[in-house]
Amino acid sequence: MALRILVTGSSRGIGKSIVGALAAHDVIGHSSSNGDAGRIACDLSQPGAAERLWSEAIARFGRIDVLVNNAGIFEAAPIDQDHSGWVAAWERTMRINLTASAELCRLALLHFRQHDGGRIVNVASRAAYRGDSPLHWHYAASKAGMIGMTKTIARGYAGEGILAFAVCPGFTMTGMAEDYVASRGGDKLLADIPLGRVATSDEVAETVRWLAVDAPPSATGAVIDVNGASYVR
Numbered sequence: 001m002a003l004r005i006l007v008t009g010s011s012r013g014i015g016k017s018i019v020g021a022l023a024a025h026d027v028i029g030h031s032s033s034n035g036d037a038g039r040i041a042c043d044l045s046q047p048g049a050a051e052r053l054w055s056e057a058i059a060r061f062g063r064i065d066v067l068v069n070n071a072g073i074f075e076a077a078p079i080d081q082d083h084s085g086w087v088a089a090w091e092r093t094m095r096i097n098l099t100a101s102a103e104l105c106r107l108a109l110l111h112f113r114q115h116d117g118g119r120i121v122n123v124a125s126r127a128a129y130r131g132d133s134p135l136h137w138h139y140a141a142s143k144a145g146m147i148g149m150t151k152t153i154a155r156g157y158a159g160e161g162i163l164a165f166a167v168c169p170g171f172t173m174t175g176m177a178e179d180y181v182a183s184r185g186g187d188k189l190l191a192d193i194p195l196g197r198v199a200t201s202d203e204v205a206e207t208v209r210w211l212a213v214d215a216p217p218s219a220t221g222a223v224i225d226v227n228g229a230s231y232v233r
Helices: 011-021 050-060 083-111 138-160 177-183 188-191 199-213
Strands: 004-007 026-031 039-041 067-069 118-123 160-170 224-225
Touching: 004 011, 004 050, 004 138, 004 199, 011 199, 026 050, 039 050, 050 083, 067 083, 083 118, 083 138, 083 160, 118 138, 118 199, 138 160, 138 224, 160 199, 199 224
Parallel strands: 004 026, 004 067, 026 039, 067 118, 118 160, 160 224
Antiparallel strands: none
């Protein structure tokens, strides 16, 4: 039976691959600006946007079985910029990466309670455990918060048939391979990945698909790394 799935951040990169991996199901995507029959336009940096997105998805589908929180930003915030600018960058990243995801998780939980359960898959990052560059404190913190939230949901609501999982990609190929690797340190980047290459968006998407559709209930709370062993726990 086809599941009804909401995927945030679905217009490109990992999100677009996730939609493709879930093609056997009924998927409604999300974009920050461009909406159409298969995607809802909603700017998650704005207060109240997550609730509007959820309401529109319910209006279109009547019911949601799986929520995939993939939307996120990765914007630099140098510590030597002016203080108000640094705080604004922190708050924008937290709003999109963590707060909007938390709002959607809460709305999904309340909905799932009325429909015999459901699943949440949160796309976090290797940075949640390993940290990130000095320009991206806020990004690492937002993804660590997502992991803590996922585990809390899994522990708190498994008895109600509500399952929660997370995926932690490292560097992920979303465009031309040579340009991507060069922009992130070239051979130095690859030397830090025992597999010898960065992950593909399709690899991350397949992991999300498995958690959203096939993972056994006893796996709830699991966090799966997709980083070529560049960070192991």
